[in-house]
Amino acid sequence: MIKKGLFALLILMAFSASAVPTDDISQVIQEQEAAWNRGDLDGYMQGYWNNDKMRFVSGDKFRYGWESTLAAYKKNYPDKATLGTLKFTIKDIKMLSNYAAMVVGRWQLTRAKDQPHGVFTLLVEKIDDRWVITHDHTSD
Structure with missing residues (x-):
């Protein structure tokens, strides 16, 4: 009886542990969206790894x-009109290890004059006990 209980507990812990990282990673993306929509680019950047090795790729620029x-x-989005309203849609979070995940999704800006949109692929890593984006490839 004890063995069955221990086995059930281990199974429950395994499923709980695997669900938590994706929830935590989704929360990072949701917090970025909320910060953007408040016009808080400094807050938006909290989702990224604060390091010189963090990489952002978009268009033909690294x-x-x-x-x-x-x-x-800050240069490209100097005011609320250019920021618009951001919506992220996460399509998939694939755990690569206990400390790394790939996130694939879509982004949509809604502004008075246009509605640019595109896709993104993020490498999100757990560094210093925080999930942060270490590589962002965003395209139109």
Whole structure:
């Protein structure tokens, strides 16, 4: 009887442990969306790894570093009108290990003059006990 109970507990722990990282990763993306929609680019950037090795790829550009990425966001989105309203839709989170995941999804901006949209692939890693985006490939 004890063996069956222990086995059931181990199974429950295994399923609970595997569900938590994807929930935590989804929360990072949701917090970014909320920060963007408040007009808080500094808050939006909290989802990224604050390191010079963080990589952002979009169009034909490779950008390295948290600071340079934040500066580019502030240059390209100087006010609420250009920020618009952001909506992320996560299509898939694939755990690559206990400390890394690939996130694939869509983004949509709703602005008065247009509605740009596209797709993204993120490498999200657990660093210093936090899930952060270490590589972002976003396209139209």
